[in-house]
Amino acid sequence: MGSLVSRRPDTRSSAAALVLTAAILLLAAYSALRPSSTPPGMPNHVRVQLQLDTGGSGAVLEAEGEQEQVQAVLEAARAEGSEGDASMLRQQQAVEQQLQEVEESGARQQQQQQQGAATQQQEVKQQQQQQGAATQQQEVKQQQQQQEPSKQQAGAGAPQRWAVLSKPPVGQAKSAAQRSAEFAHFVSQCYYTADPFACLSRQADVEPGPGQFRFPHFMVVGFQKCATTSLFHHLSGHPQIQNPGNKEPEFYTRTCAYNAMRCMKMDQRDYLREILSFKEAGKKNFTVAGFEGSTHYVLEGRWLAAQLHDLFPWLKIVVSMREPISQAIAMIFHNIEHNRTPPCYTENNNKIYKCVLEDLDYESNYARAMRPWLKHFPLEQVHMVQYENITSGEGMAPALRGIKRFLGIKPALPDDDLGLYNFRHQRKHKQGWRMTRAQYLDLVAKARRNAQDVAALVRQGGWADADGWVENWEKAWQQNLDESCEPEQDGICMIKVT
Numbered sequence: 001m002g003s004l005v006s007r008r009p010d011t012r013s014s015a016a017a018l019v020l021t022a023a024i025l026l027l028a029a030y031s032a033l034r035p036s037s038t039p040p041g042m043p044n045h046v047r048v049q050l051q052l053d054t055g056g057s058g059a060v061l062e063a064e065g066e067q068e069q070v071q072a073v074l075e076a077a078r079a080e081g082s083e084g085d086a087s088m089l090r091q092q093q094a095v096e097q098q099l100q101e102v103e104e105s106g107a108r109q110q111q112q113q114q115q116g117a118a119t120q121q122q123e124v125k126q127q128q129q130q131q132g133a134a135t136q137q138q139e140v141k142q143q144q145q146q147q148e149p150s151k152q153q154a155g156a157g158a159p160q161r162w163a164v165l166s167k168p169p170v171g172q173a174k175s176a177a178q179r180s181a182e183f184a185h186f187v188s189q190c191y192y193t194a195d196p197f198a199c200l201s202r203q204a205d206v207e208p209g210p211g212q213f214r215f216p217h218f219m220v221v222g223f224q225k226c227a228t229t230s231l232f233h234h235l236s237g238h239p240q241i242q243n244p245g246n247k248e249p250e251f252y253t254r255t256c257a258y259n260a261m262r263c264m265k266m267d268q269r270d271y272l273r274e275i276l277s278f279k280e281a282g283k284k285n286f287t288v289a290g291f292e293g294s295t296h297y298v299l300e301g302r303w304l305a306a307q308l309h310d311l312f313p314w315l316k317i318v319v320s321m322r323e324p325i326s327q328a329i330a331m332i333f334h335n336i337e338h339n340r341t342p343p344c345y346t347e348n349n350n351k352i353y354k355c356v357l358e359d360l361d362y363e364s365n366y367a368r369a370m371r372p373w374l375k376h377f378p379l380e381q382v383h384m385v386q387y388e389n390i391t392s393g394e395g396m397a398p399a400l401r402g403i404k405r406f407l408g409i410k411p412a413l414p415d416d417d418l419g420l421y422n423f424r425h426q427r428k429h430k431q432g433w434r435m436t437r438a439q440y441l442d443l444v445a446k447a448r449r450n451a452q453d454v455a456a457l458v459r460q461g462g463w464a465d466a467d468g469w470v471e472n473w474e475k476a477w478q479q480n481l482d483e484s485c486e487p488e489q490d491g492i493c494m495i496k497v498t
């Protein structure tokens with residue numbers, strides 16, 4: 001005999017009463033379909049789970065066990081409810097229509113049995129079809145509900161997500177439609193739960209249907225000044241990607257104060273809605289990939305990588321890297337423009353050199369920043385791209401397609417041109433950045449060690465041609481030495497960035 005569970009936090013409302021009535025009717029119809037003697041391996045065992053979204057309470061009723069016991073639990077729960085109103089009546093009619101369809105297919109099945117034509121195998125097949133039909137109806141209903149999120153939130157006249165009524169799977173896989181509906185339903189309701197992040201984490205146990213993405217699907221985490229804004233817009237325009245609210249929310253660092261796991265529930269909901277465009281993705285049945293881009297995340301890997309992986313273990317991580325001296329210069333200039341002049345930027349003639357030298361050990365030391373991410377995320381969930389590849393030359397189209405292939409979206413869309421966003425000193429500092437040749441050689445020596453560490457990681461992950469990666473940067477250094485520097489050691493260079 002099976003176990004019996006009943007939780008009824010809110011069965012006194014008319015909505016609850018209606019759903020229970022519907023469930024009992026469906027249960028009765030289901031019992032009419034069962035053969036008179038239950039075949040081996042198909043015990044007289046049913047499971048009913050009702051989500052009674054009445055007034056936003058998220059009440060759930062579950063009953064599992066012998067059919068008669070489950071029916072008794074549902075009857076008792078119904079007795080506690082009150083009568084439904086007009087809007088509930090319309091929903092009852094929809095439920096009754098579904099019931100009628102189940103009854104009709106049951107009658108067809110009985111006829112076949114009488115004719116001796118229905119073998120046990122056919123019977124199982126028909127049950128699968130019935131479950132498929134019921135799931136399709138549920139899917140339509142869930143889509144309707146997703147189109148009315150404000151109503152659900154307000155609670156007034158809230159539609160019910162009513163029933164997952166099924167016999168436990170008899171060794172057969174769920175249909176694609178069933179998986180899609182169940183996955184979309186599971187993820188959608190997370191927004192309304194007391195702990196949205198904890199709920200979203202549990203989608204790891206729910207299989208998405210064809211074309212669906214777990215939510216969120218990926219993040220562009222850095223590095224600063226590596227064309228992440230262009231990449232963000234390029235990806236946002238893809239039809240299989242949900243356009244996020246804005247770039248650089250720095251949610252986990254700023255709002256959650258470095259503790260993603262303890263982030264306030266209200267903040268979580270705001271983040272889902274305002275940044276990740278959760279509701280828009282829900283309306284598209286999660287057939288679009290949700291993402292955000294915050295370039296400081298990559299530098300916070302020591303605490304953030306583990307926390308993000310705990311929260312969203314399926315998450316994919318995209319990282320762009322630029323020739324380190326150019327990246328450091330662009331970042332320093334960006335900070336100066338925003339009145340954040342670094343203390344290293346003091347000496348009149350050699351100011352940029354000293355700052356870059358420091359940054360190459362920290363913010364522009366890519367391998368150092370990447371190690372925690374690679375410790376917590378499997379290689380197949382991380383994708384490293386080279387800025388010089390995605391922004392120009394022959395590597396551009398394959399590199400952009402590679403990102404989309406990694407994300408599991410159509411690789412050729414929207415197109416293979418990155419676009420140019422967020423450019424600063426490329427326009428304003430065409431003459432280059434002043435330092436001596438000896439100083440530049442000093443920076444190159446440090447950047448080269450950085451490049452070799454990065455190449456080792458690229459080789460390990462197989463994201464690109466690791467040797468080609470180093471060659472791209474070597475080419476940039478050599479070009480500056482040849483074209484922008486006087487030949488003497490103390491000669492002046494006007495360094496151009498990539």
Ligand SMILES: Nc1ncnc2c1ncn2[C@@H]1O[C@H](COP(=O)(O)OS(=O)(=O)O)[C@@H](OP(=O)(O)O)[C@H]1O
Binds near residue numbers: 224225334391425426
């Ligand atoms: N398509 C294309 N081709 C060449 N260069 C490009 C392109 N898109 C962006 N960029 C350059 O990338 C720099 C901005 O990077 P980010 O958007 O990541 O900056 S930020 O950290 O988000 O502020 C910024 O570099 P700087 O101009 O050196 O500052 C942009 O000019």
